[in-house]
Amino acid sequence: MDDVVKELVDALPPGVVVTEEAALEKYRHDWTHDASAGTPRAAVRAETAAHVQETLRWAGRHGVGVVPRGAGTSLSGGSMAVDGCITLSLERMTAVEIDTAARVAVVEPGALNVDVKRAAAAENLWYPPDPSSFEICSIGGNVATNAGGLCCVKYGVTTDYVLGMDVVLADGTLVTLGGKRVKDVAGLSLLKLFVGSEGSLGIVTKAVLRLVPAQQPSSTVVATFPTVAAAAAAVVELGRTVRASMVELMDHASINVVEDFRPMGLDRDAGALLLVQSDAPGASRAEEVAAIVAACELSGAKDVIDTDDPEDGEMFVQARRVHFTALEPRGAVLPEDVGVPVPQLPELLAEIADIAERHGVEIPVVAHAGDGNTHPAIVYDATDPDSERRARLAFDDVMHAAIRLGGTITGEHGVGRLKAGCLEDQVGPDVMDLNRKVKAALDPQGILNPGSFV
Numbered sequence: 289m290d291d292v293v294k295e296l297v298d299a300l301p302p303g304v305v306v307t308e309e310a311a312l313e314k315y316r317h318d319w320t321h322d323a324s325a326g327t328p329r330a331a332v333r334a335e336t337a338a339h340v341q342e343t344l345r346w347a348g349r350h351g352v353g354v355v356p357r358g359a360g361t362s363l364s365g366g367s368m369a370v371d372g373c374i375t376l377s378l379e380r381m382t383a384v385e386i387d388t389a390a391r392v393a394v395v396e397p398g399a400l401n402v403d404v405k406r407a408a409a410a411e412n413l414w415y416p417p418d419p420s421s422f423e424i425c426s427i428g429g430n431v432a433t434n435a436g437g438l439c440c441v442k443y444g445v446t447t448d449y450v451l452g453m454d455v456v457l458a459d460g461t462l463v464t465l466g467g468k469r470v471k472d473v474a475g476l477s478l479l480k481l482f483v484g485s486e487g488s489l490g491i492v493t494k495a496v497l498r499l500v501p502a503q504q505p506s507s508t509v510v511a512t513f514p515t516v517a518a519a520a521a522a523v524v525e526l527g528r529t530v531r532a533s534m535v536e537l538m539d540h541a542s543i544n545v546v547e548d549f550r551p552m553g554l555d556r557d558a559g560a561l562l563l564v565q566s567d568a569p570g571a572s573r574a575e576e577v578a579a580i581v582a583a584c585e586l587s588g589a590k591d592v593i594d595t596d597d598p599e600d601g602e603m604f605v606q607a608r609r610v611h612f613t614a615l616e617p618r619g620a621v622l623p624e625d626v627g628v629p630v631p632q633l634p635e636l637l638a639e640i641a642d643i644a645e646r647h648g649v650e651i652p653v654v655a656h657a658g659d660g661n662t663h664p665a666i667v668y669d670a671t672d673p674d675s676e677r678r679a680r681l682a683f684d685d686v687m688h689a690a691i692r693l694g695g696t697i698t699g700e701h702g703v704g705r706l707k708a709g710c711l712e713d714q715v716g717p718d719v720m721d722l723n724r725k726v727k728a729a730l731d732p733q734g735i736l737n738p739g740s741f742v
């Protein structure tokens with residue numbers, strides 16, 4: 289251990305800093321499993337905000353880069369290790385406290401999303417943001433990426449639920465932004481600046497999250513279509529007519545990926561499947577379900593079923609959620625997260641199919657379709673350099689297709705390291721410059737999450 293790292297070890301309680309190679313292995317990769325992941329010099333497993341402050345003061349003194357890490361489920365390379373940097377893990381800060389009177393959860397960053405949902409449910413309350421990874425990702429990571437999910441089409445994304453947070457800045461100062469108040473417009477919207485900042489502006493050490501009354505059990509419509517274009521047209525139609533609580537799409541390839549991995553009885557011959565839910569209250573439920581069925585039929589669905597049984601519905605939701613895991617046996621994956629305005633969804637899906645054909649790669653697509661947010665998964669053979677080369681070309685082409693259609697290179701996973709080179713193509717030089725100015729103002733030494741998007 290060198291003297292610089294020893295100073296950090298000595299400054300923090302025993303067991304907080306790990307430096308052994310075997311222990312550091314766990315902190316190298318996130319879920320992108322990108323080959324460029326480095327090895328941290330040390331990993332700090334902070335137990336308190338004071339540990340985070342101490343670590344950042346030390347990093348500033350020595351100019352050491354710090355990669356913040358929650359549960360490491362990033363799909364954009366945001367939490368993978370960087371050689372020469374340390375990893376600052378929040379996994380040990382897991383407290384969750386529910387304030388039923390203020391209807392908020394006060395949460396430490398390492399608590400998993402599912403822990404907040406469970407604690408809220410015990411009080412008949414609900415924390416809506418539900419990334420597919422909700423059982424394995426942390427609230428700190430959710431806040432830092434402004435995570436989305438399946439119910440966001442009706443209930444919004446993480447930022448819509450963050451009322452306050454404690455953030456440790458690059459120089460070790462702890463600031464409290466917002467709080468338990470529902471309304472607060474005092475000063476600049478600094479809270480919003482930190483949500484989605486991907487660990488590049490500060491470390492979230494506490495979040496105050498808005499809760500809502502428990503969701504009603506949902507009714508589910510499952511529609512299969514002869515083509516993905518017809519399914520996408522149904523999504524556009526749905527957006528015009530109803531406010532569904534979930535609108536998920538699986539294309540032909542992704543249906544078969546899931547069926548190969550865990551047979552669930554999905555229609556392997558379908559060109560695409562839409563999974564739509566309604567949680568509308570009372571009599572309006574039947575009307576909404578009828579409108580969903582009608583929109584699917586109008587767009588050419590070949591088979592439409594609906595059920596009020598939440599367990600049946602949950603089975604289809606599981607099939608959708610398991611998609612990323614189901615890809616594992618097929619090879620390495622470059623996970624995409626591009627989004628477009630909903631009316632452009634059919635065009636984006638057509639372009640993705642063209643790109644797959646042009647580069648000779650498999651690209652199964654699932655989508656939070658109601659938000660226009662797609663997850664094309666570019667599958668390649670990591671042992672074949674040509675396969676990887678074609679996959680990376682396809683990865684870039686998909687992002688540029690989204691940009692051309694007025695969309696975004698990332699709807700919810702973040703820019704991270706995988707997409708850092710493409711951000712300027714979306715936002716342009718002036719906005720990129722503004723990003724860099726904000727970064728320079730808050731982190732002049734550039735120690736926070738080096739190599740990520742700014």
Ligand SMILES: Cc1cc2nc3c(=O)[nH]c(=O)nc-3n(C[C@H](O)[C@H](O)[C@H](O)COP(=O)(O)OP(=O)(O)OC[C@H]3O[C@@H](n4cnc5c(N)ncnc54)[C@H](O)[C@@H]3O)c2cc1C
Nearest residue numbers: 358359360361362366419420426428429430432436487492
């Ligand atoms: C199977 C699967 C399905 C997924 N589905 C979805 C989905 O539906 N929707 C969605 O939005 N995402 C999804 N994701 C992506 C991922 O789970 C989210 O981005 C999640 O928010 C990351 O949380 P984490 O705790 O794992 O963060 P990490 O991977 O540890 O970190 C993510 C980013 O946040 C930063 N960070 C983490 N904690 C802090 C903190 N306390 N302070 C400051 N910065 C911090 C990191 O530096 C990094 O840049 C999925 C991932 C997987 C593996």
